[in-house]
Amino acid sequence: MSAYGPAAEEVRTTALRTGTRALDWLHRNHVQGTFADGATAELAEPDSVYKPLAELSLAASLVMRDAAFPAAQRDTAGELLDFAWDQLRGGDLLYERQLRFPAMTDPLETYVHFHRAGYRHERLQELLAHLASLTSYREYEHVPNRRMAVANATRVVGGADPTDWPARTAATWLGSTPEPWTMDWMTAYHVTHTVFHLTDWGAQPHALPPHLRDYLATWLPVWTDVWAEIEEWDLVAELVIVDACMPQPAFEPDAWRRLAAAQHDDGLLPRDGRTGGDGDGRRFEDHYHTAVVATVAASLVLSRLGA
Amino acid sequence: MxxxxxxxxxxxxxxxxxxxxxxxxxxxxxxxxxxxxxxxxxxxxxxxxxxxxxxxxxxxxxxxxxxxxxxxxxxxxxxxxxxxxxxxxxxxxxxxxxxxxxxxxxxxxxxxxxxxYAGGEPYADEDSExxxxxxxxxxxxxxxDAEDTELTWQERSQRMARLAPLALPEVDGPYQQRACLHVRALSRGATRSLMRRDHPTAARLVRWLALAQSRGASPALDVPTVLDHLRLWGAPSARTALDLAIARRLLAATEGGPR
Amino acid sequence: MSVQTTPALSPVRAGVAERAALTALVDEPEAPFSDAPVYSPQGTGVLLLLALLSPKTPKESRPS
Known part of the structure; x- marks a missing residue:
């Protein structure tokens, strides 16, 4: 038993079971996220296959990085990364897209997950290093937490990172610790992503400044409770990740209990309580994101709780 | 009927x-x-x-x-x-x-x-009273209510919302003291009710926060701002309006203004 | 008013239905259904507004 006590033991067991089933579901269904033949750098519909591939790679790369799942799940993650890398033609698609659209940041933000897991594309890496040196590339007008995504990816890929992180953080909604009751659905995702990028997905919990730790420690339980009640499972799982990114996670068992109860027998975790029925023809498209988030949440929680 | x-x-x-x-x-x-x-x-x-x-x-x-x-x-x-x-x-x-x-x-x-709760106050004269x-x-x-110490922030907030009529000046007892002691739990409960758009419950909890603040505790919310929000967005029931008015008076007393 | 001296004026105790109605109001619970924020497509109205406010091509200035 860990130093966290019996509640954390329950979280460990539930996270392992729920996360394993989510990851296995992703693995069984991942071929649904395959490019049509001849996908080019333009990607007329980037959200259809490209974005899911990037998010699949994120989850798999964190399973590899955290090494907290058993070996079988790490093998599964490895297979998913191989599949996605293959879909991206060994990184060529990202390279071509970055050449064609120098101002776009998604090639970097996709490549970073493969880089984290040891994959390399040298020519792309050269482009990214050059872009990272440009003031322009850092200052394109994204919303503040998107800028942090670019800065974190640059940091992980190993480019020079002149980012003023405190200033970047202060520019986000979370950075000014606003009235917690004004939180809305979209802002909640902005907050979770601010924390993900600031802490590099939980790798640097102490990158969270103390005033944000206090703020999150006070209000995360409320936001989690509010959205768990109305069964917004995708958001609840994201908030669970935020907890796991904190220097002292609360490891509340209740959110995990509810996520586990919402998970279907086949491992599908519906994004919310209104969808995910058996007659749902778009099961992968609609729910892959929640499987990704649940996998990441489980990986981080298991990692933070210790083997 | x-x-x-x-x-x-x-x-x-x-x-x-x-x-x-x-x-x-x-x-x-x-x-x-x-x-x-x-x-x-x-x-x-x-x-x-x-x-x-x-x-x-x-x-x-x-x-x-x-x-x-x-x-x-x-x-x-x-x-x-x-x-x-x-x-x-x-x-x-x-x-x-x-x-x-x-x-x-x-x-x-x-x-x-x-x-x-001080003992020995004289009862009024009337026999019936x-x-x-x-x-x-x-x-x-x-x-x-020995179990009170074990309550989660949600349970405590639910209980205190029903006890909101006890949040009054010059009234003291275990719940007034608990409002000060558990001001973080009640701040969470008020935030939860605000997000659920259950404005009557939010007003009851904010009334407790105002009492706690008037007695030196520090709510995790800016109470005047929440009162303003509830005034503008809250349901127009007289009971809720009374909760808000009492909360305002409690705060005004803290600031040394007229009560 | 005294119960002993004016028994005729002393009202009777409330019945079961009256008690139940009173208890419901005294022990009023929180709202049973949450109206917490969810994704709303109307939120994209903000983006439309931004587009409407985006600058037009400047016109040639004329000396007045």
Missing amino acids: SNAALGADYAQAVERLAGRVLGALRGTQVPLPAVSDADRPADTTALAAVRVMGPDLFAPALFCRQPLPQPDRDTLDTALRVFPPRPGDSVEARWRDRTTAALLARGAAGADPAGP RAALAEAAGIAGIVE
Whole structure:
């Protein structure tokens, strides 16, 4: 038993079971996220296959990085990364897209997950290093937490990172610790992503400044409770990740209990309580994101709780 | 009359009475006007409203340091006999009754700085009032809440929302102290209710936060801002408006302004 | 008013239905259904507004 006590033991067991089933579901269904033949750098519909591939790679790369799942799940993650890398033609698609659209940041933000897991594309890496040196590339007008995504990816890929992180953080909604009751659905995702990028997905919990730790420690339980009640499972799982990114996670068992109860027998975790029925023809498209988030949440929680 | 119709009738009577208490609280009239339907002592609906309001009936008197007008004392006395406290009542109902009884027992002398739980206050002269008080205090006094220390922030907030009529100036007891002690839990509960857009519950919890702040605790929310938000977005019920007005007065007292 | 001296005026105790109606109001629970924020497509109205406020091509200035 860990130093966290019996509640954390329950979280460990539930996270392992729920996360394993989510990851296995992703693995069984991942071929649904395959490019049509001849996908080019333009990607007329980037959200259809490209974005899911990037998010699949994120989850798999964190399973590899955290090494907290058993070996079988790490093998599964490895297979998913191989599949996605293959879909991206060994990184060529990202390279071509970055050449064609120098101002776009998604090639970097996709490549970073493969880089984290040891994959390399040298020519792309050269482009990214050059872009990272440009003031322009850092200052394109994204919303503040998107800028942090670019800065974190640059940091992980190993480019020079002149980012003023405190200033970047202060520019986000979370950075000014606003009235917690004004939180809305979209802002909640902005907050979770601010924390993900600031802490590099939980790798640097102490990158969270103390005033944000206090703020999150006070209000995360409320936001989690509010959205768990109305069964917004995708958001609840994201908030669970935020907890796991904190220097002292609360490891509340209740959110995990509810996520586990919402998970279907086949491992599908519906994004919310209104969808995910058996007659749902778009099961992968609609729910892959929640499987990704649940996998990441489980990986981080298991990692933070210790083997 | 059907049960639903009776409930609706009572709820309307509570709204009317809450509106009159709110008027007395906002007014500057001294002596305070009576707010209850004293001319209709046998009207069960009006008496029910008085029982629902409970300690809230004393709000104008406590803020103005005035005695509760005698007609209101009489109505409350009748209401306690028509709707006497019972052993099966909820913990929250018993604490509200206990506070009502204690406030009545302060007599016509107005605020008692020792608080309603200090022993030995003289009962009022009237025999009937004495009987009603003894009954209320006797039943409501048997309050077992040893489990209170184990409550989650959600459970504590739910309980305190039902006990909001105890958040009054010059009234002290275990729940007033707990509001200060558990101000973070109540801040969370208020935030949760605001996000659920359950404005009546949010107003009740903010009333406790205002009390806690008036007694030196530091809520995790900016209470005046939340009060403003609830005023503009909240449901326009008189009961909720009264909760907000009492919260405002409690805060004003903290800032040294007029009460 | 005294119970002993004016028994005729002393009202009777409320019945079961009256008690139940009172208890419901005293022990009023929180709202049973949450109206917490969810994704709303109307939120994209903000983006439309931004587009409407985006600058037009400047016109040639004329000396007045």
